[in-house]
Amino acid sequence: MPRPVDPDRYQARRLHIIDAGLTAFASHGYAGATTAVICRTAGIGSGTFFHYFPTKADLLIAILELGRQETLDFFAAQQGSSSPRQVLLDYVEHAVANLEDERAAGFIRAVGSVITDDRVADALEADERAVRDGLEEWVVQAHAVGEIRTDLPAGRIVDWLVLLIDGFSSQVAARTGFDAATEATVLYGLVDQFLTGTDQHR
Amino acid sequence: MPRPVDPDRYQARRLHIIDAGLTAFASHGYAGATTAVICRTAGIGSGTFFHYFPTKADLLIAILELGRQETLDFFAAQQGSSSPRQVLLDYVEHAVANLEDERAAGFIRAVGSVITDDRVADALEADERAVRDGLEEWVVQAHAVGEIRTDLPAGRIVDWLVLLIDGFSSQVAARTGFDAATEATVLYGLVDQFLTGTDQHR
Amino acid sequence: MPRPVDPDRYQARRLHIIDAGLTAFASHGYAGATTAVICRTAGIGSGTFFHYFPTKADLLIAILELGRQETLDFFAAQQGSSSPRQVLLDYVEHAVANLEDERAAGFIRAVGSVITDDRVADALEADERAVRDGLEEWVVQAHAVGEIRTDLPAGRIVDWLVLLIDGFSSQVAARTGFDAATEATVLYGLVDQFLTGTDQHR
Amino acid sequence: MPRPVDPDRYQARRLHIIDAGLTAFASHGYAGATTAVICRTAGIGSGTFFHYFPTKADLLIAILELGRQETLDFFAAQQGSSSPRQVLLDYVEHAVANLEDERAAGFIRAVGSVITDDRVADALEADERAVRDGLEEWVVQAHAVGEIRTDLPAGRIVDWLVLLIDGFSSQVAARTGFDAATEATVLYGLVDQFLTGTDQHR
DNA sequence: AATGAATGAGGATTCATTCAT
DNA sequence: AATGAATGAATCCTCATTCAT
Numbered sequence: 001m002p003r004p005v006d007p008d009r010y011q012a013r014r015l016h017i018i019d020a021g022l023t024a025f026a027s028h029g030y031a032g033a034t035t036a037v038i039c040r041t042a043g044i045g046s047g048t049f050f051h052y053f054p055t056k057a058d059l060l061i062a063i064l065e066l067g068r069q070e071t072l073d074f075f076a077a078q079q080g081s082s083s084p085r086q087v088l089l090d091y092v093e094h095a096v097a098n099l100e101d102e103r104a105a106g107f108i109r110a111v112g113s114v115i116t117d118d119r120v121a122d123a124l125e126a127d128e129r130a131v132r133d134g135l136e137e138w139v140v141q142a143h144a145v146g147e148i149r150t151d152l153p154a155g156r157i158v159d160w161l162v163l164l165i166d167g168f169s170s171q172v173a174a175r176t177g178f179d180a181a182t183e184a185t186v187l188y189g190l191v192d193q194f195l196t197g198t199d200q201h202r
Numbered sequence: 203m204p205r206p207v208d209p210d211r212y213q214a215r216r217l218h219i220i221d222a223g224l225t226a227f228a229s230h231g232y233a234g235a236t237t238a239v240i241c242r243t244a245g246i247g248s249g250t251f252f253h254y255f256p257t258k259a260d261l262l263i264a265i266l267e268l269g270r271q272e273t274l275d276f277f278a279a280q281q282g283s284s285s286p287r288q289v290l291l292d293y294v295e296h297a298v299a300n301l302e303d304e305r306a307a308g309f310i311r312a313v314g315s316v317i318t319d320d321r322v323a324d325a326l327e328a329d330e331r332a333v334r335d336g337l338e339e340w341v342v343q344a345h346a347v348g349e350i351r352t353d354l355p356a357g358r359i360v361d362w363l364v365l366l367i368d369g370f371s372s373q374v375a376a377r378t379g380f381d382a383a384t385e386a387t388v389l390y391g392l393v394d395q396f397l398t399g400t401d402q403h404r
Numbered sequence: 405m406p407r408p409v410d411p412d413r414y415q416a417r418r419l420h421i422i423d424a425g426l427t428a429f430a431s432h433g434y435a436g437a438t439t440a441v442i443c444r445t446a447g448i449g450s451g452t453f454f455h456y457f458p459t460k461a462d463l464l465i466a467i468l469e470l471g472r473q474e475t476l477d478f479f480a481a482q483q484g485s486s487s488p489r490q491v492l493l494d495y496v497e498h499a500v501a502n503l504e505d506e507r508a509a510g511f512i513r514a515v516g517s518v519i520t521d522d523r524v525a526d527a528l529e530a531d532e533r534a535v536r537d538g539l540e541e542w543v544v545q546a547h548a549v550g551e552i553r554t555d556l557p558a559g560r561i562v563d564w565l566v567l568l569i570d571g572f573s574s575q576v577a578a579r580t581g582f583d584a585a586t587e588a589t590v591l592y593g594l595v596d597q598f599l600t601g602t603d604q605h606r
Numbered sequence: 607m608p609r610p611v612d613p614d615r616y617q618a619r620r621l622h623i624i625d626a627g628l629t630a631f632a633s634h635g636y637a638g639a640t641t642a643v644i645c646r647t648a649g650i651g652s653g654t655f656f657h658y659f660p661t662k663a664d665l666l667i668a669i670l671e672l673g674r675q676e677t678l679d680f681f682a683a684q685q686g687s688s689s690p691r692q693v694l695l696d697y698v699e700h701a702v703a704n705l706e707d708e709r710a711a712g713f714i715r716a717v718g719s720v721i722t723d724d725r726v727a728d729a730l731e732a733d734e735r736a737v738r739d740g741l742e743e744w745v746v747q748a749h750a751v752g753e754i755r756t757d758l759p760a761g762r763i764v765d766w767l768v769l770l771i772d773g774f775s776s777q778v779a780a781r782t783g784f785d786a787a788t789e790a791t792v793l794y795g796l797v798d799q800f801l802t803g804t805d806q807h808r
Numbered sequence: 809a810a811t812g813a814a815t816g817a818g819g820a821t822t823c824a825t826t827c828a829t
Numbered sequence: 830a831a832t833g834a835a836t837g838a839a840t841c842c843t844c845a846t847t848c849a850t
C-alpha cells in the first residue's frame with residue numbers, strides 16, 4: 001500500500017530546504033555553498049535534496065521565484081492607492097524591511113555572479129521585472145498627477161529607485177558599521193530628494 | 203652567458219594576463235572563469251599562467267591591487283586642492299569614467315562573492331579602505347569649511363558616496379538600457395543633493 | 405525512511421581499498437601509485453576513493469596504522485611469557501611470516517621515501533615506536549635474567565634487531581633469488597648469534 | 607669563432623650538478639627533488655641542467671654509475687690480496703666509511719622507490735652487480751682456502767653481506783640515535799660471526 | 809519518501825622538458 | 830654555453846548528481 005502523498009508535508013519540507021539554501025548562499029556565495037553544505041544546513045541527506053530539487057540551480061531559482069511572488073503580493077496590495085508617490089516610498093520602506101532578515105543582503109550579493117546558467121538568468125530577470133513593472137506603474141501615475149519630477153522618463157526613475165535600493169542592500173551586506181535601521185532615514189530622505197528632483201547642479 | 207632578464211617584457215606579459223583575467227572574471231564570474239578560460243583568453247598555456255601567478259586567487263588579488271593603486275594615485279593628485287567638495291564630486295566623476303571600461307562594472311559584481319579566500323578578502327578590504335580613507339579626508343575638510351551638510355558624521359557621508367557609486371556601477375553592469383554617460387548627470391545631481399542635504403521628509 | 409547504515413559494509417569496502425593501496429604502493433612506489441592506479445586496482449571510481457580517504461596520504465597512513473595495530477596485538481599476546489629471549493626470537497619469526505604477503509616487503513621500501521608529508525612521518529614514527537617499545541620491554545627483561553648479551557644497552561639491541569629484520573625484508577623485496585622461507589633459518593641463526601654476542605674480532 | 611670546448615670545465619660542472627643531485631635526492635627523495643630544487647641546490651638555471659643531463663632520471667643514473675665505478679675501483683685495488691676473508695671485512699669497512707658522507711644513506715633510501723623507470727632499474731642492477739660480483743669472487747676464494755663457513759653457497763653469503771650493509775645504512779639514515787662510527791664495531795663483529803658461522807641454534 | 813554510497817567530469821596546480829636568445 | 834620563460838601532460842582532488850535499498 002503506497003503511503004499517501006501529503007502535499008502539506010511536502011511543501012513544508014521544500015520550504016525548509018529553501019530556507020537552508022538562502023542561509024547557505026548568503027554566507028558562502030553560490031559556488032561556495034556546495035550541496036553538501038546546503039544539506040548539512042538543512043539537516044537532510046543529499047538524496048533528499050535532489051528529491052526536492054533536480055538541480056542546485058533549481059533551488060536558487062525557487063528562492064528567486066519566492067522573492068518575485070512576494071514583490072507581486074506587495075504591489076497587489078497597493079491596488080487603488082490614492083497617492084502614487086507614497087506607494088513608491090512605501091516600496092522602498094518595504095525593501096528595507098526585508099533586509100532585516102540578515103541573510104537577504106548577502107544573498108543578493110551572492111546571486112550576482114551566477115549569470116552562467118541561462119535559467120538562473122531568466123529567473124533573475126523575472127525577479128527584476130516584477131519589481132520594475134510594479135514600480136513603473138506607479139511612477140507613471142505619479143507623473144500623471146504631478147507628484148514627482150518629470151524631467152526623467154518613468155523607466156529611468158525606476159532605474160534609479162532600484163539603484164538606490166540595491167546600493168543600500170549591498171552596503172548593508174558589506175559594511176558591518178552600516179546599520180540598516182539607522183541609515184534607512186537617510187535613504188528615505190535621498191529618495192524623497194530624488195523624486196522631487198530639485199536641480200541645484202546646473 | 204645568460205640571456206639578460208628583461209623586466210619590461212615580464213611586466214608587459216604580466217599585465218597582459220591581468221587584462222585577460224579582468225575580461226574573464228567580468229564575463230564569467232570568479233568561479234566561472236576557470237584557469238582554462240583565462241589562459242585561452244590570454245592566449246597562453248596553463249603553465250605560463252602559473253609562471254606568473256602562483257594561484258588563480260593571486261591574479262584576482264593583483265587586479266584588486268592595481269585598482270587600489272589607481273585610487274591612491276587619484277587622491278595623491280588632489281593634494282592641496284582648495285575645494286574639498288569639488289574633490290568629492292571629482293572622485294565620483296573619476297569612478298564613473300572608470301566604468302567606461304565595460305568590464306569594470308562586471309568585475310566588481312564578480313568579486314563580491316569570493317570572500318572565501320582570506321587573502322582575497324584582505325585585498326578587497328585594502329581596496330575599499332583606499333577609497334574610504336581618500337574620501338574621508340576630504341569630507342572632513344569639507345565639513346570644516348562648511349561646504350557640505352554636517353548632520354551626518356564623515357564616516358557615514360563616505361558610506362553613502364560609496365553606496366551611490368557602487369549602486370551606479372552595479373546598475374551599469376546589470377541593465378543594458380542603463381547608459382553610464384547619460385545617467386552620469388543624474389548621479390552628479392543626486393550626489394550634489396546628498397552633500398547639500400536639503401530638509402528631509404517634509 | 406533512511407536506508408540503515410551498514411558499518412560492516414563500510415569497513416569491508418574500506419579494507420578493500422586499503423588492500424588495493426598496499427598492492428599499488430608496493431609495486432609502483434608511493435609517487436608512482438597514482439590515485440588512478442589505486443582506483444583501477446580497487447575497481448572503483450575516483451570519487452569513491454575520496455569518499456573513503458580524504459587524501460592519498462591518508463590511505464598510506466591507514467595502512468601504517470593497520471601495521472602498527474598488528475604489532476601491538478603481537479606484543480599484547482606475549483604478556484606473561486617466561487622466556488624474554490624467546491619472545492624476541494618469536495617476533496623475528498613473526499616479522500618474517502608477514503613477508504609471506506609478497507607485497508609487504510615492497511611496501512616497506514616504497515614508504516621510506518615519503519617523509520615529505522608530516523602526517524605520514526608521524527604515522528611512520530608511531531609504527532616504528534610500536535615495534536621498538538614492544539621489543540625493548542623484552543630486551544630489558546632478557547637482560548635482567550641474563551638471557552642475552554649485556555655489553556650493549558637495550559636500545560642498541562633493539563636497533564640491531566630492527567636492522568636485521570629491515571635488511572632481510574629489503575633483500576626479499578629487491579632480489580628475486582632471495583627466498584624468505586629458505587633464508588629465514590640463516591636469519592634466526594644470525595639473530596641468535598647476535599643476542600648471545602660471542603667474543604668479537606678475534 | 608666558436609668558443610673552444612673546455613672538457614675539464616665541462617666535467618667539473620657536471621660533477622657539481624651530480625653533487626647537488628645527491629644532496630637533493632638524499633634530503634627530498636627522488637620525487638620530492640624536483641628539477642627546480644636540484645637547480646637551486648646547484649645554483650644553476652634549469653636550462654643549464656638539461657644541457658648536462660637530458661633527463662632527471664639521467665642524473666640519478668649518473669650518480670649510480672659513479673657509485674658503481676667506485677666499487678669497481680675498490681675491488682681492482684684488492685687484486686692479489688692473500689687473505690680473501692680480510693678483503694670481505696675490508697669491503698664492509700669501506701662501505702661504512704662511505705656513510706660518513708651524511709647524504710649517502712639518505713640517497714640509498716631515496717633510490718629504492720624509483721623502479722618505475724627501466725633505465726634506472728638497469729643502472730641500479732648494474733650497481734648491485736658490481737658489488738655482488740666483486741664480493742663473490744673473494745667469497746669463492748675464501749671458501750677455497752677454508753677461511754669462512756661453507757654451509758652456505760657463495761651467492762647466499764654475498765646476499766647476507768649485502769643485507770647487513772644495506773640494513774646498516776638504512777638504520778643510519780632512519781635513526782638519529784644510530785651513530786655509524788659507534789655501531790660499526792658491532793657490525794664488524796656480526797659480520798665476523800656470520801662468516802665464521804658458529805651454529806648455536808640447532 | 810529518504811538516504812548516503814558511488815560516480816566521473818571538470819578544475820586547479822605541478823613539473824619535467826623545450827627553445828629562442 | 831647558459832639561461833629562464835613557455836609549455837601541456839599528468840596529478841590530486843571537488844562536487845553535482847545518480848541510484849539501489
